[in-house]
Amino acid sequence: MTEVTPLPESPVKECSRCRQTKVRSDFHKCTARRDGLNSWCKECAREYQRAKPNGVCQVDGCQRVTTMGSRKCDPCYAGAPPLAQAHRTRGMPRYDDAGNRLCSDCLEYLAVAEFGVHSRVPDGLSRFCRPCARVKNVRKKYGLTIAEAEKMWASPCNICGFFADGEMVIDHCHDSGGVRGTLCHPCNVSIGHFRDDPALLDKAAQYLRRFPRGQASQDPPEQTEVRHAPRARGWSTHKRRKSICP
Known part of the structure; x- marks a missing residue:
């Protein structure tokens, strides 16, 4: 591979557009060029950018007109919603003088324990405080608003009827992503161990009906075929196990 020999640094450079010789500070930096400077001077680059036709802001939900060929409109760059996340906190320090951290969503300085x-x-630490992260997680994972999620968290379990504030979870289908209802943690984990298969749950119910509570069979257990259980998505277990259900 041929090595590129860097050009000797010169205090001046000629602009390839206006053909004027200017000092190096009048050119933007460009690491792709051998001298480390853009071929156009700053003034020519600015004029070319301003001559570009107007367009439409590419931020989701925004249809404002852009200027100078920009991908985003001026309000989105300035902080008016809708706004891309990277530009909302532009120029804002991550921590204030009191040691509080900036939340990139609500733009408030909160204690470190809130992240x-x-x-x-x-x-x-996360870029979002816990309440903002909870809202984003509900919207991304379940497609619900925080009001709809709060209503489901305040409902009892759809299987056993148990309710405890702060312990209810939202159950959803791992294949389609659709929300099914509110469950308590034990019920949610249980149907996950059964791989969301109603047939296995029916077999488990029949098995328990054979032995009333407090009693056990004195006969040796029946031998059944042993096969590997499929690894389904969302199967909430910590290791691969073998199923004894045919």
């Missing part, structure tokens, strides 16, 4: 853990963020 969850995130290993991919440099400081190890």
Whole structure:
């Protein structure tokens, strides 16, 4: 492979558009070029950008007109919703003088304890506070608003009727993603172990009816065929097990 020899650094450079010789500070940086500077000067690049036709803002839900060929309109860059996440916190420090952290969604400085853990963020904390993260998770995972989710969390279990504030979960189909109802944690884990298969639940019910509560069979258990259970998506178990159900 041929090595690229860098050009000797010169205090001036000629713009390839206006053909004027200017100092290096009049050019934008460009690491792809051998001299590290753009071929056009800043003034020519600015004029070319302004001459671009207007377009439509590409932020989801925004139909404002853009200028100078920009992908986003001025309100979206300035912070008016709808706005891309990367531009909402532009220029805002991550921590204030009191040590509170900035939430990238509500744009408020809150205590560090109000944020969850995130290993991919440099400081190890989530960019969103816990209430904002809960709203985003409900919308992304279940397709519900926070009001609809709060109503389901305030409902008793659809299987056993148990209710405890703060312990109810939203059950959904792992194949289609549709919400099915509200369950308590034991019921939700139980149907996950049965791989959401009604046939296995019926067999389990028949098995329990053979032995009333407090009694056990004195006969040796019947031998059934042993086969590997399929690894279904959403099967809430910590390891692969063998099923004794034919």
